[in-house]
Amino acid sequence: MSALSDHAGACTLSFDALASLLEQIFLRHGTSSEVARTLAENCAAAERDGAHSHGVFRIPGYVSTLKSGWVDGQAVPVVEDVASGFLRVDACNGFAQPALAAARPLLIEKARSAGIAVLAIRNSHHFAALWPDVEPFAYEGLVALSVVNSMTCVVPHGADRPLFGTNPIAFAAPRADGEPIVFDLATSAIAHGDVQIAAGKGELLPPGMGVDSLGQPTRDPKAILEGGALLPFGGHKGSALSMMVELLAAALTGGNFSFEFDWSNHPGAKTPWTGQLLIVIDPSKAAGQSFAERSQELVRQMHGVGLRRLPGDRRHRERSKSNERGITLDEQTIAQLRALAGQ
Amino acid sequence: MSALSDHAGACTLSFDALASLLEQIFLRHGTSSEVARTLAENCAAAERDGAHSHGVFRIPGYVSTLKSGWVDGQAVPVVEDVASGFLRVDACNGFAQPALAAARPLLIEKARSAGIAVLAIRNSHHFAALWPDVEPFAYEGLVALSVVNSMTCVVPHGADRPLFGTNPIAFAAPRADGEPIVFDLATSAIAHGDVQIAAGKGELLPPGMGVDSLGQPTRDPKAILEGGALLPFGGHKGSALSMMVELLAAALTGGNFSFEFDWSNHPGAKTPWTGQLLIVIDPSKAAGQSFAERSQELVRQMHGVGLRRLPGDRRHRERSKSNERGITLDEQTIAQLRALAGQ
Numbered sequence: 253m254s255a256l257s258d259h260a261g262a263c264t265l266s267f268d269a270l271a272s273l274l275e276q277i278f279l280r281h282g283t284s285s286e287v288a289r290t291l292a293e294n295c296a297a298a299e300r301d302g303a304h305s306h307g308v309f310r311i312p313g314y315v316s317t318l319k320s321g322w323v324d325g326q327a328v329p330v331v332e333d334v335a336s337g338f339l340r341v342d343a344c345n346g347f348a349q350p351a352l353a354a355a356r357p358l359l360i361e362k363a364r365s366a367g368i369a370v371l372a373i374r375n376s377h378h379f380a381a382l383w384p385d386v387e388p389f390a391y392e393g394l395v396a397l398s399v400v401n402s403m404t405c406v407v408p409h410g411a412d413r414p415l416f417g418t419n420p421i422a423f424a425a426p427r428a429d430g431e432p433i434v435f436d437l438a439t440s441a442i443a444h445g446d447v448q449i450a451a452g453k454g455e456l457l458p459p460g461m462g463v464d465s466l467g468q469p470t471r472d473p474k475a476i477l478e479g480g481a482l483l484p485f486g487g488h489k490g491s492a493l494s495m496m497v498e499l500l501a502a503a504l505t506g507g508n509f510s511f512e513f514d515w516s517n518h519p520g521a522k523t524p525w526t527g528q529l530l531i532v533i534d535p536s537k538a539a540g541q542s543f544a545e546r547s548q549e550l551v552r553q554m555h556g557v558g559l560r561r562l563p564g565d566r567r568h569r570e571r572s573k574s575n576e577r578g579i580t581l582d583e584q585t586i587a588q589l590r591a592l593a594g595q
Numbered sequence: 596m597s598a599l600s601d602h603a604g605a606c607t608l609s610f611d612a613l614a615s616l617l618e619q620i621f622l623r624h625g626t627s628s629e630v631a632r633t634l635a636e637n638c639a640a641a642e643r644d645g646a647h648s649h650g651v652f653r654i655p656g657y658v659s660t661l662k663s664g665w666v667d668g669q670a671v672p673v674v675e676d677v678a679s680g681f682l683r684v685d686a687c688n689g690f691a692q693p694a695l696a697a698a699r700p701l702l703i704e705k706a707r708s709a710g711i712a713v714l715a716i717r718n719s720h721h722f723a724a725l726w727p728d729v730e731p732f733a734y735e736g737l738v739a740l741s742v743v744n745s746m747t748c749v750v751p752h753g754a755d756r757p758l759f760g761t762n763p764i765a766f767a768a769p770r771a772d773g774e775p776i777v778f779d780l781a782t783s784a785i786a787h788g789d790v791q792i793a794a795g796k797g798e799l800l801p802p803g804m805g806v807d808s809l810g811q812p813t814r815d816p817k818a819i820l821e822g823g824a825l826l827p828f829g830g831h832k833g834s835a836l837s838m839m840v841e842l843l844a845a846a847l848t849g850g851n852f853s854f855e856f857d858w859s860n861h862p863g864a865k866t867p868w869t870g871q872l873l874i875v876i877d878p879s880k881a882a883g884q885s886f887a888e889r890s891q892e893l894v895r896q897m898h899g900v901g902l903r904r905l906p907g908d909r910r911h912r913e914r915s916k917s918n919e920r921g922i923t924l925d926e927q928t929i930a931q932l933r934a935l936a937g938q
Contacts, residue, residue, distance in 0.1 A: 337680040338710025338880045367681025368874070370711040374882055395847065412901030423839050425846075433842070435835040486829025492778040492906045495893070496766050499776070503768075503890050504738065504876065506883030511896060531711070531874065533847065537681045539717055540849030547846050550838070553854060558755030563835050 263586045264578035270308075271296040276593035277311060281318040283325030290349045291380075298381050300579050302570030305445030306381035308585060313379060313522035315592055322521035323347065323377045329354040337366040340505070343376030348400065348528050351376050352385055363394055363532040371530040372505035377523035378402070382422035383436035383567075385530065390424035390432030393544070395533040398422045401501040403524040404511045406440045406482045409491035412467060414481035417510035417524060418444050419497035426535075428548040435563035439494035440482040447473045447482070500529045606929045607921035613651075614639040619936035620654060624661040626668030633692045634723075641724050643922050645913030648788030649724035651928060656722060656865035658935055665864035666690065666720045672697040680709040683848070686719035691743065691871050694719050695728055706737055706875040714873040717850035720866035721745070725765035726779035726910075728873065733767035733775030736887070738876040741765045744844040746867040747854045749783045749825045752834035755810055757824035760853035760867060761787050762840035769878075771891040778906035782837035783825040790816045790825070843872045 265273070271292045278288035291314065299307030318325050327346025331354055334340055339359055343351035351373045362369035378400045389396035402417030420443075422436040438444075442461045450457055451473035464470040465479030476482060484490035502509045507527020515521040535543030551562060581589075608616070614635045621631035634657065642650030661668050670689025674697055677683055682702055686694035694716045705712035721743045732739035745760030763786075765779040781787075785804045793800055794816035807813040808822030819825065827833035845852045850870020858864040878886030894905060924932075 332882075334880045335708065335710035335877075337712070338877075340880075340882055342882070365678065366709050366711075367678035368709075368711055368713040369680070370876060372881055395842070408897055408900065408902050410902050410904060411897065415896055415900045421836075423835075425839075425842050433838070435839075437832045437835060485832050488906070489780045489828050490832070492766075492780060493764075495776070495897070495906070496768075496778075498893055499738070499768050499890055503886050503893065504878055504881050506881055509889075509893060509896070533713060534678075534681075535847055537677045537683075538715055538847050538849055539675075539683055539685070543846050546852075547842055550841055550846065550852060553758055553852070554751055554754065554838070557751065557758045559751050559753050561753060563831075563838070 261583050262580050263583055264580050266578050267296055267300050267574065270299065270579050273589055273593055274308070274311065276595070277315065277589065278325070280592070280594050281315050281325065283318065284328075287325055287327075287347060287350050290353055291347060294349050294380050294384050296579075297384055299581075300571055300574040301567040303381050303567065305443055305449055308581065308589060309445065309449065310379060311589060311592065316520035317377075317379070317523045320518040320520035322515055322518035322525070323523055331355045331358065333358065337362055337369045339369065339371045341371065341373045341376075343373055345375055345525070346377065347523075348373055348376035348378040349380065349385070352528075352530070359530070359532055360389070360392060360394065364534050367537040368531065368533045371532070373528040373530075374505040374507035375525070376507065376528060377525055378528055379523040381436060382420045383424070383434050383564075385528075386422045386424035386436075387432060387434050389532055390426045390434065393426050393536070395425045395535055395543070396423070396530060398528065398530040399497040399501045400528040401498050401507070401510045401524070401526045402444070403513075403526075405444060406484055406494060407463060407467075408495065409484055409488040415511055416484070416491075416494040416498060417526070418482065419494045419501070419510070421493065421497065425547050426544045427551060428542070428544040430548070430551065431564065431568045433547055433551065433562065433564060434567070437485075439484055439490050439497060441485045441490070442482060444482070447476055451477055501527045505529055604926050605923050606926055607923045609921050610639055610643050610917065613642060613922050616932055616936055617651070617654065619938070620658065620932065621668070623935070623937050624658050624668065626661065627671075630668055630670070630690060630693050633696055634690060637692055637723050637727050639922075640727055642924075643914055643917040644910040646724050646910065648786055648792055651924065651932060652788065652792065653722060654932060654935065659863035660720075660722070660866045663861040663863035665858055665861035665868070666866055674698045674701065676701065680705055680712045682712065682714045684714065684716045684719075686716055688718055688868070689720065690866075691716055691719035691721040692723065692728070695871070695873070702873070702875055703732070703735060703737065706877050710880040711874065711876045714875070715848035716871040716873075717848040718868070719850065719871060720868055721871055722866040724779060725763045726767070726777050726907075728871075729765045729767035729779075730775060730777050732875055733769045733777065736769050736879070738768045738878055738886070739766070739873060741871065741873040742840040742844045743871040744841050744850070744853045744867070744869045745787070746856070746869075748787060749827055749837060750806060750810075751838065752827055752831040758854055759827070759834075759837040759841060760869070761825065762837045762844070762853070764836065764840065768890050769887045770894060771885070771887040773891070773894065774907065774911045776890060776894065776905065776907060777910070780828075782827055782833050782840060784828045784833070785825060787825070790819055794820055844870045848872055
């Protein structure tokens with residue numbers, strides 16, 4: 253691994269060097285080589301793209317989960333071909349990303365042939381950002397939508413106590429003259445990882461993000477993490493979308509709802525054991541001008557009304573910067589990662 | 596038509612009586628009998644269910660649009676069978692509801708066979724609530740999602756000027772021991788019809804709903820309607836979803852974006868000329884316990900954390916009340932409707 257110390261307290265690594273270091277960590281904590289590579293690349297990509305709450309920040313959580321025996325790092329996903337547009341995967345208590353990788357070629361084939369296809373992953377653990385699951389489909393000229401439920405930490409609008417997970421929705425679509433249009437949004441007012449990061453830094457959150465253990469509004473991230481809960485974004489509308497994510501990602505896959513799993517016998521477990529749904533559409537079946545040209549026109553018009561930043565723009569800027577100059581991590585983080593890798 | 600005057604200034608009609616009155620209005624303004632029946636039942640159902648912003652309140656808009664020659668009330672939709680999971684309809688400048696009705700049997704057949712199917716409607720006018728388009732699929736045991744774009748009146752988050760429509764998302768799912776779970780939410784902070792109703796009543800809106808013609812925040816519904824614009828719900832997240840609706844309902848159907856049609860030569864035209872997308876999934880293809888039992892369990896747990904009202908509950912309560920006691924309208928409205936029907 254080549255790490256260049258560029259200034260006091262910080263190190264710069266190439267994407268491959270970071271992915272390789274993370275792969276060693278996963279392998280050393282009992283995953284198969286397939287799972288190690290998939291998760292390492294996923295996590296390094298989030299760090300590369302500036303999505304720090306889903307980058308190397310997640311590694312200690314992965315490690316403690318693997319140590320706890322909660323997840324099977326050796327699981328081999330079982331793909332079930334149910335109908336011309338319907339695929340299922342039993343992730344067998346393993347991670348969701350290798351389950352998606354196993355089904356991906358057939359999913360793309362079905363989407364191109366039927367015009368639309370759905371992938372229902374169950375019995376899976378998703379601990380990463382969701383956009384890396386949809387973005388690759390857009391590079392293939394396809395439109396993709398994915399939802400994943402997580403763990404009880406969001407109070408449904410109008411309820412007293414938490415029930416839903418942060419339940420993100422991610423979407424990707426190709427466009428003619430630029431990077432795909434991609435967004436990934438938690439249906440909670442704030443992502444759980446961002447609350448953890450704020451707690452670590454001792455920062456207050458903006459108002460309206462969460463409640464304390466008594467159900468009272470709070471801006472203290474620690475009060476949210478210690479017995480409190482998050483609120484949905486956008487009031488009853490975000491809450492309805494979060495409910496939809498529970499139905500699609502759990503009820504429609506055969507996975508657990510966010511409130512159904514019990515990890516109390518696995519201290520250190522951090523990864524929600526739920527389900528994930530992906531819908532992939534082939535826009536070449538649509539009428540009229542090519543989809544990618546139409547989406548390009550929408551982007552052009554969005555810029556025309558004064559929008560400077562599209563969803564995903566910051567990620568692409570960070571990605572370019574990282575590809576050019578490398579990924580910068582502080583020395584303490586690097587040392588921690590090396591120790592976990594046994595280096 | 597039987598209308599019972601129940602107290603001073605109000606009349607009560609049965610659903611059939613209201614639908615029949617509305618049908619006469621559509622027929623008298625040049626629609627085919629098929630279109631008249633479809634739109635009349637849709638509009639009467641909204642009124643019956645207490646969705647007043649999409650009930651008889653919409654009739655003058657339908658009438659002025661038909662008079663303007665903007666929409667073809669006689670259009671016969673053309674269904675195109677593209678792939679095992681992909682259907683298209685050219686609504687031929689007619690209304691979206693007859694286009695959906697024409698494609699519905701084949702859409703259900705495809706969803707049951709392929710596991711998922713998509714219906715892409717283009718060249719269509721949607722001036723109604725969206726939940727009536729998805730709810731019937733849930734009664735067939737299917738899960739349905741629909742999006743429709745409308746007309747430029749929402750400022751994308753971070754932009755200066757409006758571009759998107761109110762772009763609603765509607766979802767319906769069956770459940771074992773009760774009415775389907777159904778929601779229909781505008782991705783704008785408030786529905787356009789509700790702004791019009793508030794303007795009519797001279798009421799102020801809650802903060803955060805819209806801006807005036809100078810782009811400044813305002814609570815005055817008239818300032819929003821006269822050169823102002825709406826904001827998306829939930830900041831950048833609602834804005835991203837609204838963008839997704841443009842892509843799915845217009846780019847993926849071959850329909851117009853919300854900013855693409857020009858009705859300036861048709862004074863009185865009110866119906867956006869865009870597109871609509873429906874995705875229908877057969878949950879019997881899912882693994883595990885039946886979907887309807889799982890969704891019932893989610894509802895049970897939502898009540899368990901203190902949620903008193905589910906999305907759609909108010910609609911079902913209003914529907915029961917209307918079915919029992921009839922639909923109440925004020926005498927002025929009834930007189931107006933009768934005049935439009937030529938009675």
